[in-house]
Amino acid sequence: MRNPQRTEKIAFFFLFLATLVIALPVGLVVIIIISKGLPAINWQFLSDIPRQGMRSGGIFPAIMGTVYLVTGAIIFALPIGLLAAVYLSEYAKDNLLTRVIKLAIVNLAGVPSVVYGLFGLALFVVFFKFGASILSGSLTLGIMILPIIITASREALESVPYSFREVSYSLGASKWQTIRHIVLPNAIPGILTGTILGLGRAAGETAPILFTVAAFYLPQLPKSIFDQAMALPYHLYVISTQVPNVDEKIRYATALVLLVLVLCMNLVAILIRYQFRKRKKW
Amino acid sequence: MKIETKNLNLWYGTFQALKEVNVAFQEKRITAIIGPSGCGKSTLLRVFNRMNDLIEGVRTSGEVFIDGVNIIDHAADLVSLRKQVGMVFQRPNPFPLSVYENIVFGQRIHGAMSKGALDEVVQQSLESVLLWDELKDRLNESAMGLSLEQKQRLCIARLIAVQPDIVLMDEPCSTLDPQATQRIEELMRELKKNYTIIIVTHNMQQAARVSDDAGFMLLGELVEFAKTEDVFTKPKDKRTEDYITGKYG
Numbered sequence: 249m250r251n252p253q254r255t256e257k258i259a260f261f262f263l264f265l266a267t268l269v270i271a272l273p274v275g276l277v278v279i280i281i282i283s284k285g286l287p288a289i290n291w292q293f294l295s296d297i298p299r300q301g302m303r304s305g306g307i308f309p310a311i312m313g314t315v316y317l318v319t320g321a322i323i324f325a326l327p328i329g330l331l332a333a334v335y336l337s338e339y340a341k342d343n344l345l346t347r348v349i350k351l352a353i354v355n356l357a358g359v360p361s362v363v364y365g366l367f368g369l370a371l372f373v374v375f376f377k378f379g380a381s382i383l384s385g386s387l388t389l390g391i392m393i394l395p396i397i398i399t400a401s402r403e404a405l406e407s408v409p410y411s412f413r414e415v416s417y418s419l420g421a422s423k424w425q426t427i428r429h430i431v432l433p434n435a436i437p438g439i440l441t442g443t444i445l446g447l448g449r450a451a452g453e454t455a456p457i458l459f460t461v462a463a464f465y466l467p468q469l470p471k472s473i474f475d476q477a478m479a480l481p482y483h484l485y486v487i488s489t490q491v492p493n494v495d496e497k498i499r500y501a502t503a504l505v506l507l508v509l510v511l512c513m514n515l516v517a518i519l520i521r522y523q524f525r526k527r528k529k530w
Numbered sequence: 531m532k533i534e535t536k537n538l539n540l541w542y543g544t545f546q547a548l549k550e551v552n553v554a555f556q557e558k559r560i561t562a563i564i565g566p567s568g569c570g571k572s573t574l575l576r577v578f579n580r581m582n583d584l585i586e587g588v589r590t591s592g593e594v595f596i597d598g599v600n601i602i603d604h605a606a607d608l609v610s611l612r613k614q615v616g617m618v619f620q621r622p623n624p625f626p627l628s629v630y631e632n633i634v635f636g637q638r639i640h641g642a643m644s645k646g647a648l649d650e651v652v653q654q655s656l657e658s659v660l661l662w663d664e665l666k667d668r669l670n671e672s673a674m675g676l677s678l679e680q681k682q683r684l685c686i687a688r689l690i691a692v693q694p695d696i697v698l699m700d701e702p703c704s705t706l707d708p709q710a711t712q713r714i715e716e717l718m719r720e721l722k723k724n725y726t727i728i729i730v731t732h733n734m735q736q737a738a739r740v741s742d743d744a745g746f747m748l749l750g751e752l753v754e755f756a757k758t759e760d761v762f763t764k765p766k767d768k769r770t771e772d773y774i775t776g777k778y779g
């Protein structure tokens with residue numbers, strides 16, 4: 249009773265079904281958010297401060313807060329992550345310590361974000377006495393995305409062909425010169441891609457900023473990195489669960505802004521990767 | 531003698547890849563090293579610019595003199611050694627940079643030069659590999675778009691730009707078609723005037739055509755070393771004879 253053609257058809261059907269099951273909710277989420285949120289989006293919504301206990305007005309401080317936080321996170325995480333990745337993939341000897349470090353980094357990427365939030369609270373807010381501030385929030389987000397940046401950077405560095413390094417050494421270049429002139433330039437697109445994906449993650453998370461920076465309601469822009477700030481994901485949480493009688497339109501519009509922000513970042517990452525694939529010829 | 535080895539041994543971990551190699555290479559000649567796959571030809575070549583140092587677990591004993599200096603010595607200056615001893619690899623491997631930037635890579639590494647001086651280096655290097663006329667209007671194009679032969683010539687130009695006096699070539703024509711191979715061989719004869727060349731090749735015709743001296747290796751040993759003519763017409767060792775008459779490898 250074996251009929252390869254029928255088996256093939258059945259297999260195809262279930263594979264297709266599985267794909268549909270994944271794709272459908274994603275599509276639905278996007279469609280629902282757009283259809284419910286788009287009507288509330290206008291210039292005032294994007295540029296005004298929240299008014300009437302966040303039931304009207306705009307979300308400008310939350311947008312800017314997220315921009316500050318993400319920028320701070322990257323200023324902190326990119327240099328450290330990149331240096332760590334260069335060390336791990338180019339310099340570190342393959343010994344037990346190195347393997348433990350690499351394993352730790354992989355596992356850090358899987359730690360729930362609320363744990364980072366608590367960690368940030370204990371270390372930056374309390375121990376270093378930065379208080380709930382943009383600085384604390386940025387550092388917490390930075391630590392959260394470090395594993396993403398390190399992992400992506402390591403992959404990018406390791407995918408630079410050995411033959412490039414070999415030639416560079418054979419021409420008398422030192423290890424650092426080889427890394428600086430040959431390896432890093434060829435790894436940049438991969439590093440950027442990873443960084444932007446990390447940024448997207450940082451922009452969308454609520455838990456890490458909950459205790460470290462997020463202001464419930466702060467109808468003005470922060471003046472320094474020691475100020476609290478509003479942020480999009482937390483603002484969305486607040487108006488969805490903590491404030492009664494917020495118009496549904498406003499909630500979905502806020503979600504839409506957040507979604508567009510994160511999707512744009514991912515899109516940029518995809519474009520960079522695509523450009524790079526097209527160009528690279530080895 | 532330009533290069534001379536004394537009782538050279540080399541191990542990859544516990545595997546001995548070179549066994550008591552004693553050989554001397556003369557200045558401004560082309561020496562071919564032939565032998566079946568895995569006999570240690572590349573390993574020997576990479577001793578002379580210490581590229582084996584990059585591989586973990588490599589151990590070397592014996593002495594290797596270049597211009598009378600023992601380069602196996604730990605105190606040897608790797609940067610000046612590699613400037614003096616350049617290497618052409620099997621697969622043409624230009625950097626994914628412009629033609630111009632490929633050639634000036636060495637200069638950029640080894641200290642600043644004025645734009646004018648760099649331009650000069652580029653022109654001279656390309657001229658010496660007979661690429662100048664073809665590429666003088668394409669200096670800013672990516673080297674990845676060149677033909678295989680052009681790439682390999684560019685790689686030779688790139689190392690000539692650092693002014694070596696020894697050029698090691700590890701099967702430099704194995705990815706090229708017969709016409710390109712022939713032209714690269716012509717180039718080698720031209721380069722012989724200024725450089726000491728050692729070429730590893732699988733292709734015995736190539737060794738016969740292009741080299742002045744030839745060495746035959748087998749299982750890490752240098753079995754025979756003499757004038758190319760003699761190696762091919764009256765080999766002293768039975769194993770050499772078997773190899774060149776095609777009995778194995």
Ligand SMILES: Nc1ncnc2c1ncn2[C@@H]1O[C@H](COP(=O)(O)OP(=O)(O)OP(=O)(O)O)[C@@H](O)[C@H]1O
Pocket residue numbers: 542545547565566567568569570571572573574585732
């Ligand atoms: N990195 C390494 N680690 C362990 N063994 C190696 C390594 N590189 C080469 N060998 C071994 O050393 C021996 C000599 O290798 P080598 O590459 O010098 O041979 P070859 O004569 O150049 O061969 P081919 O003609 O295939 O290029 C081979 O048996 C090979 O397996």
Ligand SMILES: [Mg+2]
Pocket residue numbers: 571572573700
């Ligand atoms: Mg070889």
